[in-house]
Amino acid sequence: MSAEAIAVRVPGRSFGHDLRAVKVVLHREMLRFVSDRTRMLSMLLQPVLWLFVMGTGLGSLVQGAIPGIDYRTFMYPGMISMTVIMTGMFSAASIVWDREFGFLREMLVAPVSRGAIVVGKCLGGAIVAVGQGIVILAMAGLVGVPYSPPLMLTLLFEMFLAAFTITAFGVTLAARMKNMQTFFGLMQMAIMPMIFLSGAMFPLANLPSWLHVLTTVNPLTYAVDPMRQAVFAAVSVPPEVDAMLNPGVQWFGWQVPIPVELGLVAAIGAALLGVAIAQFRRAD
């Protein structure tokens, strides 16, 4: 047996220490994701099914109505957001999992700020979601979207923003949740309508007014629309088809510009992050 114990002196709380905590929580998120092949696969399968099965089927139906564009090109940005949203939510769900299996306690008794843990979790969720999104990005060519670097970079950035916000939303939900079933029930209830109303599946032009109102108050709309605008700017579409499929979002007749949409998503993300941190502070 070695004689002397190595004495470790734990330093006081500092910004650097919190940063290390953010990094390690994030790192764990990635390790977990990489080791869970089933989850990776199932997360990918869903949008692929939507895109190539649903998209092809529906596409043949609406072909006449939208000359000059593949319906799947329209669906593509929607499917990117769907992948990102599902992955982000699943990352958030791991908090409930951690609580059930005790690991959350290991994190909560550590001498680090709750903020560091929540930020690490949200960043981890966002990065994992972007990773999934990249796989969908790689399929761009199959649905007639060009691999132009500016487009890809724009989409990456928008994906990250959407993923961070949705993970923050999920973490806020998960903060008080004690079991997995409740969380998934709630998640289904919140996510399905949000996806339906975001313009991911069908264009938001010419909707009945009640539906139109719902789509404008849906925060996801502002995450999906910038991606669609980016994609449509990169492909050549007849103007009348563009107007139908890519109408943008209007507030009382005012066309909301992309930076405002992105700013809105970022602001919601920041607000949700604040709520999530407050929830964890209150919990102890």
Added chain:
Amino acid sequence: MTTPAVAVQGLKKTYGKVEAVKGVSFEVAPGEVFGFLGPNGAGKTTTISMLCTLIHPTGGQARVAGHDVVTARDQVRANIGLVFQDPTLDSYLTAEQNLRFHAELYGVPKSLVGERLRQVMEMVALWDRKDAKVMTFSGGMKRRLEIARGLLHSPRVLFLDEPTVGLDPQTRSAIWGYINKLRHREDITIFMTTHYMDEAEYCDRIAIMDHGEIVVVDSPEALKASVGKDRVQIHTPDEGAAILALRECFGLEAAVHEGAVTFAVASGEEFVPRLFAELGLPIQSVSVSRPSLDDVFMNYTGSTIRDAEESGAGNQWMKAMARR
């Protein structure tokens, strides 16, 4: 004067109308192994959770490693190691990854992490399994890994909540081996809870807890001495005559237990010569045993720990509250 490792004054926790902990006070000296002994539902876990900053006390004060558990939570957290009743490992990560996570979270200086990690893992004999996922570990291995993790940041106080519950006897004694090794190698105070009498024997001092209160605090030896009487068992060909003779010569009430005439008497060893001189009956063998902690528990609470556990079954929800 050195500051006590743990100092508790009138610590209280109530859930609605239920008083889980009814104002306990005690001190633990640095370097001590201090045990909380009591049946399930006695308030041990609730007390330990308050000391670990996991739940807010309803009243009273507690200082751990010199820091207040309410106002200086982070300082308390940096100075304690925890091993809970239920595992808190990430079973999808490897043993080493779990420990590295902990080191980062506690801000262990980077230059020391590798060395320290190896040291604590070797101590619990898991170094050769460091790359295995925790889900492949047995219950005992998980507990050992948690002990290693609890030590990683060189805490001043290590809290062990029922560290051996649900483990087989062999693993239990191995874990006690590590804990003993630990006291000699590291400058550390150990605070543990248990409801195994034989484990309480390893402690320097124990506090017997029942119904949210501390009944008595002392060293196991002193507690046993306070019970006063030793247990004497004699084997003799004529048990009936022996019982009668004991009553007539010494005024002692004896009965046959475990195939031997058994009775309780103060300072049993000094009594044995008198027994041979005065009983006037042939004796084949004599054994004298000190009172056990079971006798102590019985003496102070009026019930055996097993009886107390059965009646305390309704307190399980309190534990669930404390666990969170």
